[in-house]
Amino acid sequence: MAEFTVVQEVNAPATVVWAALVDWPRHGDWAPLTAVRTLPGPSEGTGATFVARSGVGPLAFDDPMTVVGWQPPSGDGEHDRLGRCEVRKSGRVVHGRAWFSVTPLPGRRCRVVWYEDVTVSPRKITRFAGPVLSLAGRLGFAATLRALARDVEQAVTGRPSGSPS
Template identity: 50%
Template structure:
């Protein structure tokens, strides 16, 4: 069960970085071959559930997620969103933190633990590397787009 962690700095105020990173449907534009379907009415809060379906046809996998911590940045304090992965195949969790930085910038910390049911641990290094690349690229894309 690989765990990844990375940081990004964005030339955005924390509230805008948060908005971009937690707009779940926008993730579909940042992750190839992925569609997002929000299962609960908005706005996002603890208990919000959504599905990221990645792949093509019968080779697609559903990543079912539920927001378990929803604390947007406010008053100079960092924001934290925690997602629990509740699917049949993809399990684990993700955390997105958005910290205020200097000069109106934001510092983003993304942590994720990913487990794929039935995938032997011998594949953990490859899964870790692919996840770090994919999620790091997605975060960069979300923070750059308006």
């Protein structure tokens, strides 16, 4: 089992960040070497299905996912309820579960927490390389969430993140 958690604070409202995160094809904008497509049926909410294709050429693989938990944030205020989405991964290569939460913070900011608990096939890979896979996952998703934050912050403010006001 490879398990990791990544946290990223974003200078944008929780509802805006949630909308970006559940726009499944947009994940390909932030995750290197990944393209995401939705499958027929609902595009959001419990039961939505999508496939992330990661890698290059013959080293690419599909990571099909189904949303099994869905609770959007109730608003953007620090006392509003956080949003949480959980997916079940059911691919030949990667299986397990992942979830993210979006917690409203003061100042129209939010915190994103991303958690993965996955097994990679063949299972021996995960059993022997679990710590390496966890580290790689943590580093990869940290970079992905930083890219998400830059993208959403720029869309909200109209300027690159980190720019003076």
